[in-house]
Amino acid sequence: MSESVDAVVIGAGPNGLVAANLLADAGWDVLVLEAGPSPGGAVRTAELTAPGFRNDVLSAFYPLAAVSPVINSLDLGAYGLRWRHAPAALAHVLPDDRSAVISRELDTTIASVREFAPEDGDAWQDEFTSFTRMKNPLINALFQPFPPVRAGLRLARTLGVADGLRFARLVTMPVRTLAEERFRGAGARLLLAGNAQHTDLGPDDAGSAVFGWLLAMLAQDVGFPVPEGGAGRLTIALANRLAAAGGRIECDRAVTRVHTAGGEAVGVTDVTGRVVRARRAVLATVPAPTLYENLLSPHDLPPRLLRDLKSFHWDDGTVKVDWALDRPVPWRNPEVSKAGTVHLGGDMHGLARYHQDISAGRVPVDPFLLMGQMTTADDTRSPEGTESAWVYTHVPREYRWDTDSLRHFADRLEAVVERHAPGFTGTIKDRCVQGPGDLCHVDGNLLGGSINAGTAAIHQQLFFRPVPGLSRADTPVDRLYLAGASAHPGGAVHGGPGANAARAALRRAGRGGRAYRAVIQRLNDAVYRD
Incomplete structure (x- = not known):
């Protein structure tokens, strides 16, 4: 006998848990089905290395969560979430060991970039003043389906025509170009370019500027906060809130099929063969290719959408x-x-050069490392006097790793740290090395070790994400919603895709839902009709 609920959410990562919370708040009976043994997706903590050392298994720092109107609306502090900060948010280390630092104390950041070029202090102040002026409408626009009409109009009124056109130009620029236009010295320039490396975009890629600029400004504004006790505390807070609202999470229940009838999603089957009927909605946080190519029948989808997916x-x-x-x-x-x-x-x-190597399918000779000093940010992460730390770097998706190649590559990454921190390798008590396959094993959405469910390149953003379409959570299947990082506004931990999916489901189920669906269907027909 099948189970019946209002909504099935596929995946208990942050987007799935955000979506489930919003639906439960509306009084829906919500069931979250998670493939793994515990909730969290890429947001979890474990003792990967040595006893007493709490390692964030995948993601770690959350500036976008700190400013997300979605996350902030959930009042997760009431469910145990506490943010912690290192003395400085970020340091970019140059080859000669000079460093450019972003601190939440503006004067400290200004002093740091002035060491590279005196005029860059005032330039950084001007940049942050500009960001502060547009922050609220910009953030609200970022986390809404595209086009964000109301928030977009507020942003346009805030910026005016002249500044609005210049901001639109920034969105399309390579970060090297932006950095060279705005700053004189290497320090401030690399703070922008280094932050762009949190995506898969190189310094000369169109669209990389907005990512580097936004993360640098957020670092200045709210820092790069971490949950006290580990990233998993964010998951625990979301899960506890969901339970208090009446929602349920069931783990070790990977979904293998989304069922449809009459063009609507009506339920799912899990890996054990159990069927769950969804009276109102199915929300999937899996990558777009997984949803459309694996969980649905091709007969449920427009042929043009399936062809577009070949270019994902x-x-x-x-x-x-x-x-x-x-x-x-x-x-x-x-x-x-x-x-x-x-x-x-x-x-x-x-x-x-690092990005050129990756684009050519080569493991980079001189990799860029993104490193976390977790005990520096949160002293609960390891025993007193020690440090829990990690690095990650991007590599070509097509490269095939084995145990030996991963071990040797990890040695190379440690050598990069050693060059700037003599004696570093002597501090290592233990380590855990995860290649692309290991990351996917922890979170099945990280296919090939891709952590953002699709490139951040401009040709796959906004109404091009995940394929040319509506830039909304709605799919061509009625009552089925794409709620993961493949959907706008994309990767990172902020809950945007999950919230957009939940709101679309609520609107479809509410008064005027048929008219809403008719509009979505007409738009889908326009986009996907051959």
């Missing part, structure tokens, strides 16, 4: 190394010791 572009693969260190990293430059997030890997030209 993934982001790069990822290799991650976690360490248990018997003392803090012995940086040659003591300023780096204060930063929770550290960027290592050269100057602007070095970043360009």
Whole structure:
């Protein structure tokens, strides 16, 4: 006998849990089906290295969660979430061991970039003033389906025509171009370019500027906060809130099929063969190719959508190394010791070569490292006097790793740290190396080690994400919603795709829902008709 609920949410990562909370708040009977043994997706914590060392298995720092109107609306502090900060948000280490630092104290950041060019202090102040002026309408626009009509109009009124046109230009620019236009010295330029490396975009890729600029400004504004006790505390808070609202999570229940009838999603089957009927909606947080090519019959979808999926572009693969260190990293430059997030890997030209290697299918000779000093950010992460730390770097998706190649590559990553922190390798008590396949094993959505469910390149953003279409959670199947990072506004932990999917489901089920669906159907017909 099948089970029946109002909504089935596929996946208990942050987007799935956000969506489930919003539906439960509306009084829906919600069941979240998770493939893994525990909820969390890419947001979880475990002792990967040594006893007493709490390692964030995948994601770690959450500036977008800190400003997300979705996350903030859930009042997760009432369910145990506490944000912690390192003394400095970020340090970018140059080849000569100088570092550019972003601190939540504006004067500290200004002093740092002035060391590279005196005029960059005022330029950074001007940039942050501009961001502060547009922050609220910009953030609200970012987390709404595209086009964000109301928030977009507020942003347009805030910026005016002249600044609005210049901001639109920024959105399309390579980060190297933006950095060279706005700043004179290498420090401020690399703070922008290094932050763009949180995506799969190189310094000369169109669209990389907005990512680097936004993350740099958020680092200045809210820092790069971490949940006290580990990333998994964010998952626990979301799960506890859902339980209080009456929602349920059931793990070890991977969904193998989404069922349809009359063009509507009506339920799912899990890996055990159990069927769950969905009276109102199915929300899927899996990558778009997984939903459309694996969970649905091709007869349920427009042929043009299936053809478009053949051109879906993934982001790069990822290799991650976690360490248990018997003392803090012995940086040659003591300023780096204060930063929770550290960027290592050269100057602007070095970043360009790194991406050229990946684009050519080569494992980078000089990889860029994104590093986390977790105990520096949150002293609950490891025993007193020690450090829980990690690095990750992007690698070609098509490269095939084995145990030996991963071990040797991890040694190379440690050598990069050692160059800037002599004696670092001597601090390592234990380590855990995860290649692309290991990351996918932890979270099945990270196919090929891609952590953003699709490239951040401009040709796959906004109404091009995941394929040319509506840039909404709605799909061509009525009452089926794409709620994961393949949907706008994309990757990172902020709950945007999950919230957009939940709101679309509520609107479809509410008064005027048939008219809403008719509009969506006409738009889908226009986009996908051959």
